[in-house]
Amino acid sequence: MDGQSLLIQALVYLAAGVISVPIAKRLGLGSVLGYLIAGALIGPFVLDLVGEAADVMVFAEFGVVIMLFLIGLEVRPALLWRMRTAIFGLGLAQLLLTAAAIGGVAFAFGLDPRMALAIGLVLALSSTAIVLQSLEERGLRRGAAGEGAFGVLLLQDLAVIPMFAFLPLLASLPPGEGGGHHAVSLVGGLPAWAQALASLAAISAVVFGGRYLVRPIFRFIAEARLREIFTAFALLLVVAVAALMQMVGLSPALGAFLAGVVLAESEFRRELETDIEPFRGLLLGLFFITVGAGVNFAVILERPLLLVGLVLGLMVLKAALMFGVARAFRIGPRDSATTAVALAQGGEFAFVLLGLTVGSGVLEPEIAELLTAVVAVSMALTPVALALHERFVLAGAGRPEEEPQDDPFDDGAPDVILAGFGRFGQVVERMLTSNNFKVVTLDSSITQIDMLRRFGREVHYGDAGRLDLLRTAGAEKAKVLVVAIDDPDRAIDLVRDAREAFPHLTVVARAWDRPHAYQLLKAGAHGVERETFEAGVSVGRSVLEKLGFSDRRATRAAGVFRRHDNILFKKLMPMADQEERYILAARESRETMERLLRSEMALAGQEEDAAEADAAAPTPRERQPV
The missing domain is CATH 3.40.50.720 (NAD(P)-binding Rossmann-like Domain)
Structure with a gap:
């Protein structure tokens, strides 16, 4: 991609977001749905203003990297301990039960057991960005429903890391294209033990560097009181760690998440969150645009009834399982229903993981394209489902009276x-x-x-x-x-x-x-x-x-x-x-x-x-x- 093409794509992306999102918000559709619609319109399958889908996903992957870095900054021991039941109880139960159920359905339809397991794991994930933003817009993020949803989402985000390592082990097909990594691994030709050693060394370098090297550099920059250099170094850190992970054949998102976790207890956490927050919002919007652009409408038009059935089946199955798990953990019926509806869609990491499964020979490209469309449509329907739930369930039954609780994203709302x-x-x-x-x-x-x-x-x-x-x-x-x-x-x-x-x-x-x-x-x-x-x-x-x-x-x-x-x-x-x-x-x-x-x-x-x-x-x- 040359410089002129890059500028044109940037122009198209920004214009699409600026035009479509305010219109979607005005119509009550929500900003996420506006981004998805904008991406679908400018994508290679409609107006074809941004080139091939593979080029589009380059931007999407960096958006995921930034988002995981910010999630890592929130993963502090105090947070994990305070929400241990919601994360490691409710979240783990949802992930395992949903993956097993979806995998079982896929196996019943005649897919290979390894393919079925991969599909179950990928579709068990939900969308952190869509769920949290939708709950926030409707005032549902606090309380039992919001805390339960956040605990499940955080466990899913943590589970993405081992999935990157586990899914390639399920390969039963020749490796294909679309693995999601656009740089050649420097250790690809080494023996397995050497690759494992290189991966361990890279992870150790991130942990050691974040604790003993990065913080002194941040202190040096802070003493100079150069805010723009502080922001630049924060972005440099994320990009450098992502590049290091990619060189040793690991997910860039893994490196970014680890870097965030290492810095979660540092005195610079608030400043880092503040400096990167504008990039987070912009890149998340860009990510949703690329999701919409990556939807293959040819696949949808070829089998529309199959797509509708898969989307509805996925959302109903995930909602039913989530409701049952929440009730088993003694969450009230209304809060359980809210959590279930909120988490019924596929997740943004499914797009990256589906690309990984194709590149590793786990899934066939046709299956991955169909599942990509299913996940995208389910994400687009989530704001609609929550709006209907709020109008006909919450409004009809009355809001549950509950003690106000701290926002799980924070250390607790300060006085x-x-x-x-x-x-x-x-x-x-x-x-x-x-x-x-x-x-x-x-x-x-x-x-x-x-x-x-x-x-x-x-x-x-x-x-x-x-x-x-x-x-x-x-x-x-x-x-x-x-x-x-x-x-x-x-x-x-x-x-x-x-x-x-x-x-x-x-x-x-x-x-x-x-x-x-x-x-x-x-x-x-x-x-x-x-x-x-x-x-x-x-x-x-x-x-x-x-x-x-x-x-x-x-x-x-x-x-x-x-x-x-x-x-x-x-x-x-x-x-x-x-x-x-x-x-x-x-x-x-x-x-x-x-x-x-x-x-x-x-x-x-x-x-x-x-x-x-x-x-x-x-x-x-x-x-x-x-």
């Missing part, structure tokens, strides 16, 4: 996002976490993060002034944003931007001084705290005690001063932008406040002296003669 983890932010974070509130912390100083992580504190690298990073950190679900960054101007910008983008958030900000506090309030902060005010009040209280005040009197003095200063702070706020008027009013108000303070504290002193005198006076019994 607070803390922007800035210096001396001020650390105190706030300790108070919140000690009271069992979940806090996500962000800081842009890699030196500070390294030091804090040595003390066991989880801090994420990133510029909290970026709205996309706040969104990745959970701002759409959090309740409070605490702005504790050192730069006064950036703090004002962050408060203003956060209030516009996340109006539900309560924003509390650290102010350098009184004028900065006024600016933060005008920017939209719900509350401000001058960073040295409380410390000064506390020191003043301590000094009063050392000068002879009792603890009670010193505490009252601090409270009285704090109350009057807050009154003065609010009184002067309307004049903050008028310097001369502000200074004059501040002087007059401060003199008035000081007189009131002296008067109130003198009265407090008299009351305390009287109380002490009453306490020291003898009781009536003590005054009686002995």
Whole structure:
């Protein structure tokens, strides 16, 4: 493919997505169905605007690689443990039972047992992208149905990795074309033991490099504060790992997934997710376009009744099995039905695996083409099936009342996002976490993060002034944003931007001084705290005690001063932008406040002296003669 052809294909893909997706959304079909329709129209079997299907799938494979890298970033031990029942119980049961049932049906129709097993494994997978997006659009992603669906999908995504290694072992035909790998393996001519050793070495290199080499490079780039280089290196990492896997004959998606898993616990995870997120959305859209473009309409038109029967049979069988498995795991009937309908389609990895089976001699090309069409049509019907389910089942029976649950994609919806983890932010974070509130912390100083992580504190690298990073950190679900960054101007910008983008958030900000506090309030902060005010009040209280005040009197003095200063702070706020008027009013108000303070504290002193005198006076019994 020459440069001009590549530019033309890019133009066609982008134009198709930009035109078709908004129209599909407007018609209520959903963005995924819009991408599929666009791909079908521009594909080689309709308008033929993008060349051969093999060229189209080059783009699709890279979309899968990026998606698996991002899924790998989510696979943390804490997530696996928290969802162990949904993943390794519900998910594993669904995969094995569905693969066995579909394989049994294929065998009953006269296919070779190895072919039947391969078809069962491939069709047991569901579409992560379509299911999660469709559930999110309908507000069904939280709760038992959403968590169950995510657990099954995550187990399926994990199972894709061993499938890449297992499916070629089922070969019973001469190798064909369409294996899905467009580069020659460097170890293809070596003995089997040497190929296995090379594969193990490549996987070890990914794990070792991600833990001991990549993170120092990320730190070096972070210290230079070059955001575009950070993004470029993230993409370079994904491409390099995918290329390494391909050189040793493994799936590029396997390498990308492993790289994501290795970096899942690093301080750069949030920044990586944020930087690659735009590519994720674009490449997923591109992936769905290529899926639509890869549908062979000639096969569909030759046997339309067979295709309809296979699609309906697949969706009904998968839904029935999923419903039974969910009920066996004590999920409610309505949630089980929602999960079953959501997971009834074929998955995006089926296209890659079907290409692998043809290239490895497991399936005949004609069977693979028919199954590709079946999977594509079932994916396109999923938004329609969910819409019908929502209208006639959920709406008729009423939404189940259930406790709101965390989004499985996150570490748990945070209560607070803390922007800035210096001396001020650390105190706030300790108070919140000690009271069992979940806090996500962000800081842009890699030196500070390294030091804090040595003390066991989880801090994420990133510029909290970026709205996309706040969104990745959970701002759409959090309740409070605490702005504790050192730069006064950036703090004002962050408060203003956060209030516009996340109006539900309560924003509390650290102010350098009184004028900065006024600016933060005008920017939209719900509350401000001058960073040295409380410390000064506390020191003043301590000094009063050392000068002879009792603890009670010193505490009252601090409270009285704090109350009057807050009154003065609010009184002067309307004049903050008028310097001369502000200074004059501040002087007059401060003199008035000081007189009131002296008067109130003198009265407090008299009351305390009287109380002490009453306490020291003898009781009536003590005054009686002995």
